[in-house]
Amino acid sequence: MNEAILVPIEMAATWRYASGAAMERFCDGLRERRIEALRCGVCRRSYLPPRPICGNCHAPLSEWVSVADEGRLEAWTVLQVPMLDARTGSIREAPYGMGLIRLDGADTTINHYLAESDPARLAIGLRVRAVWRPEPRGAMDDIVHFEVLR
């Protein structure tokens, strides 16, 4: 049998896109470590990240509300295989925790990294808090990950 060769390839792509008005205000807030959600005037549901139209009643949203950088862990998993980090485009080494987090003041969850990667130390209902990068730049990864409050 001849030697079998594997050819390594790396495809790279970068792109730019318009944030929209709601995400622009949200990202401007992150730069000051401020998290803001958009609340529906009809059903009172607070959306985080903000969206321009209510998913329940289709009403246009314009009422901004402050949300804490602490919240409740609604779901979690620990990844065991290296995966692409959608925010940087590069591989994130396993294991690492991910969670759906409902911040105090929001009715929706956001998907983010967890500082904890030990399944024995993770549970639905835990209180978590955002760990911010030292100099926020106005993007979702201004939050590095969420740490569990014990």
Next chain:
Amino acid sequence: MILEGAIRIPFKYAAGRAGSRFLVALRDGMRIVASRCETCARVAVPLRTLCPACGGDDLAEVEVGPGGSVIAWTQTPDAGSYALVRLDGADTAFLHRLVAAPAGCRIGQRVRVRFASSRRASILDIDGFEPVTGEGR
């Protein structure tokens, strides 16, 4: 506000039976191997398991190059240059970098493969084509 996105997708693919032989020959012998079809006599480079011209599977392994003639060449916006070269002994064109100043490059220009000093069974075991001066045709 304009946001930015990025993705890098690393992966590996199997070069296959003929592709592996081709790459190993580059790495170990600095040889460029091609297939000569015993049915239609066409010589295709890199090495194949089936003749791309007639589909025949009765192929002999032959060596081509390292000299060749430029069929076409182009310059990219980042100032890299690429050439399609018909290697001596081959009937197909081979695409690779032009490594020397292409200012005077022309169709029919004689070139020669320059091999990389460090080789790892990759198409980049060839640095590219460099012009040959003072060689008649």
